[in-house]
Amino acid sequence: MALATRTQHAQHPQHPPSLLGSLWRSTVGKKAVMAVTGLIMLAYLVAHMIGNLKIFFGPGEFDHYAHWLRTIGGPVLHYEWFLWILRVVLVAAVVLHGVAAYQLSRRDLAARPVKYARPRARTSYATRTMRWGGVILGLFVVWHILDLTTLTVNPNAQHGHPYANVVASFDRWYVAAFYIAAMLALGLHIRHGFWSAAQTLGANSPRRDRAFKAAANALAALLTVGFVSVPVAVLTGIVS
Amino acid sequence: MKFTLRVWRQRDAAAAGAMTTYEVDGVSADMSFLEMLDHLNERLILSGDTPVAFDHDCREGICGACGVVINGQAHGPERTTACQLHMRHFRDGDTIDVEPWRAEAFPVVRDLVVDRSAFDRVIASGGYVSVPTGSAPEAHATPVPKAAADLAFDHAACIGCGACVAACPNGSAMLFTAAKVVHLNALPQGAPERESRVLDMVDTMDAQGFGGCTNTGECATACPKGIPLSAIGTLNREYLRATVKGRGNRD
Ligand code: HEM
Ligand code: SF4
Numbered sequence: 001m002a003l004a005t006r007t008q009h010a011q012h013p014q015h016p017p018s019l020l021g022s023l024w025r026s027t028v029g030k031k032a033v034m035a036v037t038g039l040i041m042l043a044y045l046v047a048h049m050i051g052n053l054k055i056f057f058g059p060g061e062f063d064h065y066a067h068w069l070r071t072i073g074g075p076v077l078h079y080e081w082f083l084w085i086l087r088v089v090l091v092a093a094v095v096l097h098g099v100a101a102y103q104l105s106r107r108d109l110a111a112r113p114v115k116y117a118r119p120r121a122r123t124s125y126a127t128r129t130m131r132w133g134g135v136i137l138g139l140f141v142v143w144h145i146l147d148l149t150t151l152t153v154n155p156n157a158q159h160g161h162p163y164a165n166v167v168a169s170f171d172r173w174y175v176a177a178f179y180i181a182a183m184l185a186l187g188l189h190i191r192h193g194f195w196s197a198a199q200t201l202g203a204n205s206p207r208r209d210r211a212f213k214a215a216a217n218a219l220a221a222l223l224t225v226g227f228v229s230v231p232v233a234v235l236t237g238i239v240s
Numbered sequence: 241m242k243f244t245l246r247v248w249r250q251r252d253a254a255a256a257g258a259m260t261t262y263e264v265d266g267v268s269a270d271m272s273f274l275e276m277l278d279h280l281n282e283r284l285i286l287s288g289d290t291p292v293a294f295d296h297d298c299r300e301g302i303c304g305a306c307g308v309v310i311n312g313q314a315h316g317p318e319r320t321t322a323c324q325l326h327m328r329h330f331r332d333g334d335t336i337d338v339e340p341w342r343a344e345a346f347p348v349v350r351d352l353v354v355d356r357s358a359f360d361r362v363i364a365s366g367g368y369v370s371v372p373t374g375s376a377p378e379a380h381a382t383p384v385p386k387a388a389a390d391l392a393f394d395h396a397a398c399i400g401c402g403a404c405v406a407a408c409p410n411g412s413a414m415l416f417t418a419a420k421v422v423h424l425n426a427l428p429q430g431a432p433e434r435e436s437r438v439l440d441m442v443d444t445m446d447a448q449g450f451g452g453c454t455n456t457g458e459c460a461t462a463c464p465k466g467i468p469l470s471a472i473g474t475l476n477r478e479y480l481r482a483t484v485k486g487r488g489n490r491d
């Protein structure tokens with residue numbers, strides 16, 4: 001029996017694009033790229049936060065830890081190779097995440113050009129601040145690298161002495177305040193972002209929903225408290 | 241009851257619109273929101289004005305034709321359709337704002353009426369199962385597990401009203417599209433087109449100018465049929481699975 005009609009499917013290119021390419025074409029796929037890159041950054045931040053806490057054990061242990069980071073993977077990997085691989089991965093993640101966020105946000109704003117006369121925001125603060133919070137985080141990352149990695153804007157700026165560099169930087173109250181504000185933005189970003197990523201990647205389900213929300217809150221609180229403890233310790237003289 | 245209505249009036253798609261204020265008196269608490277608009281329109285017609293245009297059909301909450309934004313909420317303060325919303329949910333003397341669905345993909349046709357054919361195009365691109373008609377198979381030939389039947393049924397409840405798009409700060413049609421994908425992909429009858437369905441429907445959805453999902457959950461809060469937010473999670477899973485599996489071999 002012949003079918004009388006045939007459904008017109010969308011035309012697709014002869015050569016299938018790469019996985020990243022086909023994901024990038026759709027809103028759902030691009031959001032998945034954001035989720036994966038966000039989770040990569042999140043995993044890095046957990047390790048970074050734990051590492052930072054070594055500052056409470058004094059300059060010897062902290063500077064030694066910083067040196068050890070450069071030797072990871074040795075003798076297979078040369079000095080600092082691991083760190084450079086990590087940096088490439090993180091830069092790729094930040095760029096993909098940021099570009100996807102920008103493109104999707106532009107599209108979202110264009111899709112709802114007219115506001116209601118009596119707007120009602122029923123979503124959480126964390127959800128509503130993802131875009132501006134993300135911009136703050138992006139600016140923070142640039143400043144943070146200039147301050148403590150390249151030491152360009154660091155008042156101490158001694159390579160190989162991260163403990164002293166951190167203390168010198170946070171001894172200025174306004175620098176500590178900016179850092180703390182950025183970490184609060186980070187906490188909010190993760191509070192919505194971690195659960196959102198679970199939803200975006202299809203890992204969520206009605207049964208797991210509460211667990212993912214709880215994990216998002218726990219991760220957000222843990223990272224914020226952990227990161228904020230360092231400037232607070234410097235300001236209060238616990239670390240000096 | 242007596243209300244001050246501020247209603248969006250717009251002559252046609254090209255004209256500029258504005259909120260226009262009307263006083264309506266003699267409203268019964270048992271009137272539906274649409275009956276209250278009928279009541280206003282009768283008065284407008286008698287005084288030689290053009291009545292307010294709004295969409296409606298069944299007036300029993302099952303067709304999806306009606307829908308207006310009431311005080312910033314799609315279908316108003318109760319979780320139901322505008323035709324099933326009763327005036328007893330408002331306080332006597334309230335000022336009520338009535339606006340059309342706002343989304344780039346749903347252009348205003350007139351007053352409170354918007355063009356929702358973008359939804360039809362999303363459905364046409366994959367919201368079906370292909371079966372030869374004229375030789376209908378025996379209904380029991382394909383067993384459907386109870387859990388799958390329940391899941392499909394819950395998501396088939398979508399009436400295509402568009403409240404999800406209207407409520408979404410991004411004008412996204414993800415909840416609507418997800419309801420259909422979950423419904424059909426849960427069933428054995430939907431299995432042959434499982435991958436092409438989700439890929440094509442998302443493609444079409446994007447092409448209509450709907451926004452992307454930021455998981456704000458406004459859609460599921462507004463949906464009169466209780467389509468859950470988890471539907472979007474399932475759509476995402478189906479989409480990623482189909483992209484990895486069926487990339488490039490869609491017919
Ligand atoms: C470069 C600066 C950043 C910008 C501009 C940015 C922006 C955004 C935006 C706009 C969203 C989508 C929000 C939504 O859908 O509601 C998002 C989601 C997300 N972000 Fe970021 N963000 C940045 C940095 C970060 C960092 C440092 C992390 C790591 C902890 C991160 C983790 C996430 C996660 C996990 C998501 C969820 C993805 C999803 O919804 O599927 N972001 N980001
Ligand atoms: S998902 Fe709900 S709100 Fe959206 S069109 Fe269907 S019934 Fe209406």
Ligand code: FES
Pocket residue numbers: 295296297298299300301302303304305306307321322323324
């Ligand atoms: S008129 Fe049919 S659902 Fe309201």
